[in-house]
Amino acid sequence: MPELPEVETSRRGIEPHIKGKLFKTVTVRQPKLRWPVPDTLAVDLPNLRLDSVERRGKYLLLNTASGTLILHLGMSGNLRITSADQPVGKHDHIDFMFDDGTVLRFNDQRRFGAVLWTDAAIMSHPLLASLGPEPLLADFNADYLQQRAARRNVPLKSLIMDSHVVVGVGNIYASESLFLAGLLPTRPAGQLSYAEHEALTAAIKTVLQQSIDQGGTTLRDFAQADGKPGYFKQSLRVYGRAGADCLRCAAPIQQVKIGQRASYFCANCQR
Numbered sequence: 001m002p003e004l005p006e007v008e009t010s011r012r013g014i015e016p017h018i019k020g021k022l023f024k025t026v027t028v029r030q031p032k033l034r035w036p037v038p039d040t041l042a043v044d045l046p047n048l049r050l051d052s053v054e055r056r057g058k059y060l061l062l063n064t065a066s067g068t069l070i071l072h073l074g075m076s077g078n079l080r081i082t083s084a085d086q087p088v089g090k091h092d093h094i095d096f097m098f099d100d101g102t103v104l105r106f107n108d109q110r111r112f113g114a115v116l117w118t119d120a121a122i123m124s125h126p127l128l129a130s131l132g133p134e135p136l137l138a139d140f141n142a143d144y145l146q147q148r149a150a151r152r153n154v155p156l157k158s159l160i161m162d163s164h165v166v167v168g169v170g171n172i173y174a175s176e177s178l179f180l181a182g183l184l185p186t187r188p189a190g191q192l193s194y195a196e197h198e199a200l201t202a203a204i205k206t207v208l209q210q211s212i213d214q215g216g217t218t219l220r221d222f223a224q225a226d227g228k229p230g231y232f233k234q235s236l237r238v239y240g241r242a243g244a245d246c247l248r249c250a251a252p253i254q255q256v257k258i259g260q261r262a263s264y265f266c267a268n269c270q271r
């Protein structure tokens, strides 16, 4: 499933190819995504200039002067830069063609992704309005997290995976961040010291930034016909390593379910 680093990598992969160009045509082959693709896209988009591609959480925002195209990759979506003469694959649901012939192709095998349009203020959109801060920006810090954790007894892992608290910390990154910070995923969130909040916010930023940096090596794939642009192998310290040796102390990595999600930790290195 594409997580924040994959979505950010997709943003960086597509923007240089389409920024500043005019939408020319929209071809919708399959409108049944997570929500129906608006049938007005083919009327609304042509002749609008794509000013920028931004990211908020796991949403990609393609901004024009008249509104914003909202893209979400769901469980299996990917975006590719191609041309109209490239053969269309089974799950290539939507083509956005630009005035120079460049095509942005949306592919999504499981169809949990979304393509929506709004001409209202984008950050007030119902999908975006209640999202917590971006983990890589300065307003996600120890002061903020301590305030959000105060008097809460939820497991720490559940707190940082709550998109109202902070966006983009998926299941893998939550386990990895907690290991790096030396904190047990089951710790009651309200019990952390300020220093532990500092360690945790720093670890989340480090883990996500390292993953985005790894994704940077795939950027040229966005304009290639094969492969799945935006997906890349990550180096994981604890996630998926139950029973294997902790990379820090060699004790066996343990697994526990928190909120139905598999969580991995070292009982020796994490408190």
Ligand SMILES: [Zn+2]
Residues within 6 Å of the ligand: 246, 247, 248, 249, 250, 251, 266, 267, 268, 269, 270
């Ligand atoms: Zn350990």
